[in-house]
Amino acid sequence: MLLDDTYQLGYIIKTHGLRGHVVAHFDVDDAAAYTKLKTVYLALAGAPTKLVAHHVEKVQPQAGTRVLLKLRGIERIEEAEPLRGAQLHLPLTELPALDEGQFYFHDVIGFTVVDENLGELGLVENFYELPQQDMLAMRYQGQEVLIPVVDELVSHADMVKKQIYVALPEGLLDIYLKPSSREQDEAE
Known part of the structure; x- marks a missing residue:
């Protein structure tokens, strides 16, 4: 997946707990609409144009635009810490449809x-x-x-x-x- 074929869903704010969870900001109107998210593409701060696919185990909406996110294979805080600041991307093909006259x-x-x-x-x-x-x-x-x-x-x-x-x-x-x-x- 190329960066130009994606849109930024949000970014990882910080780690949460000791078992690899992270808190993320989703730049969306309704974070609850993403609870069935299967895959997300991460652009790490050190390599912002390289995307790495991660399977999503759980998306739990929190207050406002924050979500608690669990990615498969990230099991400890030490594995989650390098993800801090990473951008979260999804394919452009997954953008929600807009009403007539609206635009991205x-x-x-x-x-x-x-x-x-x-x-x-x-x-x-x-x-x-x-x-x-x-x-x-x-x-x-x-x-x-x-x-x-x-x-x-x-x-x-x-x-x-x-x-x-x-x-x-x-x-x-x-x-x-x-x-x-x-x-x-x-x-x-």
Whole structure:
């Protein structure tokens, strides 16, 4: 399995107990939906592009997005400790289906961003998953423009037309296009 054929489900936070259990964070809405998980692919911190398949013996949801995870062959704390910080991946083919208009970030890279007032703006180049919120990065008039991924600003994606529809607040593009007062001072 190649890293490009997977999505990150979450990561291992720490060990739990002496018998090889680990506590993991699952970046999902409902961790309980993964209790029947059979296999997970680990990308260890020292080799982030190499994936190693591990059979899952048990997934026990805890508070919020945390789960208690038991992997086959990891029987002692000494075997679990090197897994701390490892990313947990699943094949892209296992992504849950979305409702019409919803999208996964990786699916809309290269889509045209269409504003309800300004029309076509540019292409989606990337997404940044920041602690505060996710940001869509688009190229507009040679500048990278970041758009918060919130329902009020990003409405939906049209997978056939390869377009993502937004309602940008007035002045957002100006922030990126007009030079700051410091940049103006440096230019003079």
